[in-house]
Amino acid sequence: MQLSEELARAFASMGRLLDDFQGEELSRPDFTVLVRLAPKDPTGEPVRSRDLARSEGLDPSTMSRRLASLADRGLVAREPDPADGRAHLLTLTDAGCEAVRRERARRVTLVTDALDGWDDPDRAELARLLSQLTDSLETRRAQRRPAGRAR
Template structure:
């Protein structure tokens, strides 16, 4: 198989794997909370752009997160007409729990892999993510979901 086909198959399998074992946060919720935790995006329109979503879709997602007490909105000091978003303490805990859950799922799946293979996989995936983000003009290493 071609590399692109293997990547597509891997990403699809990972998506199914996470959906079948979904926690309290959806993939989009998780991505939004990561961006807010890293202060990569703090406005709704920036989050929508970063996640490739329509602004109205992002607005509904943010309303849901706010209703669940995971984020809060504040007037933007630079533009009082706009709002900036931040994680609440509840949001930080939910994000930490979801990160731990996802790490456990992947760790359990790779439990019988040799350490060298796991390290090589992590290195290569990190390089791939860096290249994809650089081509897109996105966050640098360690900042993507």
């Protein structure tokens, strides 16, 4: 099998595993949105709904419905954007941060369990190669991103 087919197979298997052992409160799409809102540092800036929809490749109305659901569940806070009264700035609530932390831990456990029979050098090599692949893909995406679609 080609590398791209093996990667597609691995990602599909991971998706099925995540679905089979779904977390209590977050679907995969919910988690994806919350991770985008999770601050990388304590001074993380709020995100606009439109920008989040664009970065995820979703229609703004689809993103709006997802965000409304997350806000109703107390995971996301929406505040009016002072620069544009029609837009909202989004941040994770403390409950949203905790939900992301729990889901990340759940995912780590699923992957760790899957690698249970692997020796340490193989695990380290897999991590190194996946990091290298991710860096290459992100660089390529940045080079090919159309004008006006910067994040």
